[in-house]
Amino acid sequence: MVTVKELSKEEYLLEGHAACAGCGPAISIRVLFKALGNKVFLVVPACCTTVIQGPYPYTSFNVPLLNILFESTAAAASGIVAALRQRNIKDITVVGWAGDGGTVDIGIQALSGAAERETDFIYICYDNEAYGNTGMQRSGATPFGAWTTTTPSGKRERKKDMPLIMAAHRIPYVATACPSYPIDFVNKLRKAKEIKGTKYIHILAPCPTGWRYDTSKTVELGRLAVQTGLWALYEIENGKFKLNAPSDRLIDKAKRKSVKEYFALQGRFRSLTEKDIERIQKWVDDDWENYRRLAACSASDATPYGKI
Template sequence: MSFRIDQLPKKKYILPGNAACAGCGMMIGLKVLGMAIGDESVLVIPASCASVVQGLAPKTGIAIPILNVPFASSAAVATGVAEAFKTLGIKGHVVVWAGDGGTADIGFATLSGAAERNSNIIYIMYDNEAYMNTGIQRSSSTPRAAWTTTTPAGKRERKKDVALLMAMHGVPYVATASIAYPQDFYRKLKRATEIDGFKFIHLHTPCPPGWRFDPAKTVEVARLAVETGAWILWEYDHGQFRLNPPSTIYADKTKRRPLSEYLKLQGRFAHLTEDDIKALEEDLEDKWQTILALSQSFSRR
């Protein structure tokens, strides 16, 4: 499915007056979600930036039905809503819209449970790589060496790859996406609506205040993540694992832009030395080797 940005639906689901920060990557993602399935969806949102910026009913800034729930419960609540819809014969897509803290950390138990049960929900993890809403604390999705308020010298551990963990659950559909590539995200949302069972999309969403960059550069930062290979676009669809453009190009590391171009735009990496950057490049190459091995392995089935 190929289309231009101007061919996407024009109805607005993210309205003026919301409380999001300037340049918020999460809100770009929500706009694409609205374009793809806004009239057909109910959002389940745990404690997160998304639960705050929507504002107070009845004058919220998001024109999609929302059920706000406690931090750890979103996948379990969404499962219940999906089962209720099925019992009552209601058509619609139950979508969890959750941050990395509510997914990779606090909500992981209910997420894994919903995946194991193959609950008929679409789970979107918008990943701004820290607990931004409560003061930029590190999460397990924070990259190695990144500054946060709880890792002032840089995080020591690698970033947890939640999308790969979900694929290893054997669910029908898992994908990664980026707010810099809305057509790709839109297509993946549409594909998710065609599938019964558990669907998971890991959406990369840069955060200007948390990552310390100019709010005008949100899309540039997100695009550089893909062009340097720091964020890889792929999907796992009923046992078939494949890279998606433009990451198909960057499987050849000679085609990638230097990782330093991505890092230097972000104040959270301003403390890095050349040795630190070299270590991150080695981590990145390890990640690529894993993804390429999976792609080759599943393509032979």
């Protein structure tokens, strides 16, 4: 797909959902359904989406949805996939949709197990970099320096690199995305749908409530995260790493914006010092050196993340 006009007109995220204004995950859900259609079984653990879908006896999602325990998304999906196989039903896509806490922290065991068992499903982590539903507590996905309610003066540790952890499981498809680039996200979802095995997509989903920015700036912030190189759009298909547009043009450091621009818009980075910012900029540059190597290596015959 090349343009937004090609997106389905059908809406499966209905009116009346309970997301905050400017919610990055809600935009992502809308795009998710438009990309995959309604032949989807959605599995949702405790996360913001527990609230976004709306309370009983209503739902704002026009697809069947199983709410499940916090750490259990991938395990529930495993059971669903197994039962669909027994019933010989082949046209339903099973999608796990979990927040960063439910993925990189409490849910990592079940996800790792499901990936190792080559479970045929798409797992999507929508990452707003903290436990948003409980009021912004630190998670393993919270970046260095960010304010949360449990790191009032800023987190002092780095964000866990979950997509590369998933790549180390040698699954056929790992990708990153961001709702500010919906076409890229749609293309990745459609590709994932056609691949057999475990597919992992990690979305950076800006959160005005937790990140402390104006609700009109969600798309802009997602773009800045990509343009500064703090978030890179890439996919790892059958072990081959490839940067996607516009990240593919950012290997040259000169083309990346300063991380300062991204931090300046958000209240959660208020306590960052100049020294902190220097450190972060250095880490970003190191990450990009790694991406450059991975891309170069993948362009040859090598598969840096192993033959599938």
